[in-house]
Amino acid sequence: MSGAFQPFSTTDDQGRLVGFDADIATELARRLDRPAELVQVDWAGIQAALQLGKVDLICGSMAITDERQETMQFSLPYYVSGAQVFARRGTASLDGARLGVTEDSTYATYVHEHPADFPGVEILRYGSEAEIIAALGTDKVDAFVSDRIVGGFYIHKAGTDDIEAQGDLLYREACGIAARKSDTALVEAVNRALLDMIQDGTYAQIYRRWVGSPPALDVLLSSWSDHVGLLPQARPAADAAPEKAAPQFADRVGQMLPLLVEGAGWTLLLSLLTALLSLVTGTFIGLLSISRRAALARLAQLYVWLVRGTPLLVQLFIAYFAVATFFNRLFGAEVMGPFGAALFALVANTTAYNAETVRGGILAVDDGQWDAAAALGMSRGLTLRRIILPQALRAALPSFGNNLVVLVKDTSLVGAITLIELSYAARNVVFQTGQALLPFLLAAAFYVVIIGTLSLAVSRLERRTDGDSP
Amino acid sequence: MTGPVVLEARGLQKRFGDTPVLQDFSLAVPERQIVALIGKSGAGKSTALRCLNLLERPDAGTLLVDGQTVPTTLTGKALSAHRANVGMVFQHLHLFGHLSALDNIVEAPVHVLGQPRAEAEARARDLLAQVGLQDRAGARVQALSGGQRQRVAIARALCMAPRVLLLDEVTSALDVENIADLQALLHELSDAGTTMVMVTHDLAFVRDGAHRICFMDGGAIIEDGPAHQLLDAPQSERLQAFLGAAGR
Structure with a gap:
């Protein structure tokens, strides 16, 4: 996890990773009978860290997308949220605005792929929500897109209360725990452990502690039906793969x-x-x-x-x-x-x-x-x-x-x-x-x-x- | 040597911290004369030389050029003018390493005196010819031999057309053949009107290289006379001891 996505992941005053993601990860490790070694990786390098074996799982509020699924394997969603535009109160139109997004986020991709919804917008990429808020405070950006929960959290924390959510969610997204494609058994185990946590109430407890409200479990579970494809299946033999790789x-x-x-x-x-x-x-x-x-x-x-x-x-x-x-x-x-x-x-x-x-x-x-x-x-x-x-x-x-x-x-x-x-x-x-x-x-x-x-x-x-x- | 006095020092004094280096240094040099200052290391020879062109400022005493007093506190343009009048050749030459032989010579006439470059170059070529280096004008100074560099240094000092030329240990880096050439060159310059004061340890060189020798000890001149006479018949005990120690 990045440690820069409050309240999902952040660090405490002794530098330890804490937050919703951290608690979920620790709980998962306990149930998987593995040592919980939480590693803070810059969001920009987090996929490389997984691919290169520096970490085994990304439990870092990563939204499940088709593109990411090409290189990684996701668990079933462990929370559902959505993308939200934030801007100064009274902002009528984003036309000509400078819009901050975190680099390599689903928000960045969405804004990039929907130019019609964001006419005349200049996109600026930052390393984290905290830097976006700093940029907003120093007039480097006029608006930003982030997670509904996370964006609200940072605005509240920075005391910039003239910033508020604009309009409806751009889209709903489900975050999963990512693993390397080869670690099918690990993902299966994670799915079982997640289900356990939800059934025995641990999940709701962790969610309430960090987000401040009870989880909408019905929304979460119904999202699972959209992601049945994530359930590990018998894979076709990899006969076509080597042929594809060389050219x-x-x-x-x-x-x-x-x-x-x-x-x-x-x-x-x-x-x-x-x-x-x-x-x-x-x-x-x-x-x-x-x-x-x-x-x-x-x-x-x-x-x-x-x-x-x-x-x-x-x-x-x-x-x-x-x-x-x-x-x-x-x-x-x-x-x-x-x-x-x-x-x-x-x-x-x-x-x-x-x-x-x-x-x-x-x-x-x-x-x-x-x-x-x-x-x-x-x-x-x-x-x-x-x-x-x-x-x-x-x-x-x-x-x-x-x-x-x-x-x-x-x-x-x-x-x-x-x-x-x-x-x-x-x-x-x-x-x-x-x-x-x-x-x-x-x-x-x-x-x-x-x-x-x-x-x-x-x-x-x-x-x-x-x-x-x- | 009975020409008019070109350069005169009266009662120069100089201390470095608590150490007195020059005490009552007085010297009058007539036109065209070559005077050599000799003496032990630490006798004050080099400091005396450096006081004459105000590279060092005397603490007391008077300096005159052509009978005119030169205030020892000069600064700015007047100081520049005095130094242009009293040229100097250094023991280690200090040629400008990034310039050619010709550019070493024209640098000061062009940038200090404001001479047109073409005019300064023409004169520099004449000077190079005079010291036998007419075909090395474009060479970088690193490409020249020790003897050639020395001649460039002399030509550089002469380019400002000084009344007096100061020479500090000019023979120390030269072999025997070059020393003979240098001696001839200095006499040519003298005949052409240049007055010279040199500091040297080379007693063989000054015997015929200088007209007059001044023996310094303890920061002042204590014996003064024609070169041969002073070397062959020293009067003071200190000069006798110095010549004895310097080797038969």
Whole structure:
């Protein structure tokens, strides 16, 4: 479970997973005579965790869909809820609204597949309901779709009571416990245990504790009749399977490529823009940090210290939720979107590292160069510009190259603020296809090509500026 | 040597922290003369040289160029102008590593004096020809031999057309053949009107390389005379001891 879907799964003040899903899972394990080992997995990686054997069951409020059933096997529904639009009170139409959904949710799929019901809507994907509420509070989104129970819970918790459910349920959905396709016996056992829990009243007890009202058992049980297909059956012999697998490989790669290429484009664009901008700002801060004006130097050093002392992910969230919000409110328009915020955070971050590189490069230049220039009547500024910096930057080239490689890899974090770069695109492909490994291998190949090309360019430049050494 | 005095220091004093390095250093150098400062390490030779172009600021004393007092507290353009007037060649040369031989020379005339580049380059080529490097103008300084680099350093100092040239341990990195060439070059420059003050440990070089020798000890000049006379007939005990120790 994700631990980010209250009241179904969350963590207590000691970091333990608690909630409806957690109690159901613990109870199931007890009845299946297995140790209950609850694992918190980010929603984005939860299917991969199952496929790769990191977990055996997903008891994480996962709605049963045809698509998911292609790669996983579901138990009978263990609760029934529905998708609901939430927006500010008095919202007449969603036309032109920015709509938040959790990535890889049935809500995201539904909105995507029903464009007619959501005209002019821009869809933004977030990692969890909590981030959507934060985005709503900072004007990043106007409305969101989530589970009826969960959405109401978060709104109440955040105290944003001017947000309310809009209209009827978009659709009803049933959540099941997911297992790997090969674990048929496990799913059978889970179904039996679920039925037991319902019959002896444990289920109702758990439901009431977390949701606050008694479960509509008639709705739940009647949903079972819609899902008789979930009951394990004698499967046809797998004679057709191997034949299908082989020719599919090239197709599968071909299917994944468009999304990955688009993601790689964002990665490359962000990397190059950041590299260029931070070269200028980094040199500037680096020069300030060795300035003879002590106050300026200390200010520059403080900047470097602060930026290097905080993780990039935190800087991204600050850029997105604070800096971008500030500017957007200041200008009354969205002047700084996810891309702007990502660029801001990456430039601010890389600037600090480049500033240190520049400072180191300048200190590495022989003091005699200053003497020689002074003896020729050159001023300090002229000496810095014409004599010291060219040699310092040349000496710093390998270190700049290193910063560039780190930067390209760091862009993989900007998915956290809804920008779908290469790594995020690979995760999306994993969700779509249920293939856990291939998209990441392809993404790795893209990274190798991007970083390899950039490294090559830097070492070319190093050799070019080496001049005609004997 | 009886030309007008070009460079004069009167009673220069310099301390580094609590350590007195120069105490009452006085020297007057007539036009075209080559003066060598000799003495033990720590006698204050290099500091004296660096005070003459104000790379170090004397704590007290007076500096005159062509009879005009040069305030030792100069800054900005006036300081630039003084340094352009008093060129310097460093022991470790300190050539600009990212530039060609020619660009090392034209850098200051173009960016400090504001000379047109073509004019500065023409003069730089003349200087390179004068030091025998006319065909290495485009070479990066790393590609040059030790002797060639030294000539570039001298040409670079000369490009500002200084009245005085300061030379710090210029023979330390040269082999015998190059030393002979350097000696000839310095005399050519002297004949052409350049006044020079050098600091060196190389007594064989100054015997014919300099016109006049000043022996320094304890931060001041204690013996001063024509090169041969001072080396062959030292008067003070300290100079005698120094020459004895320096080797027969």
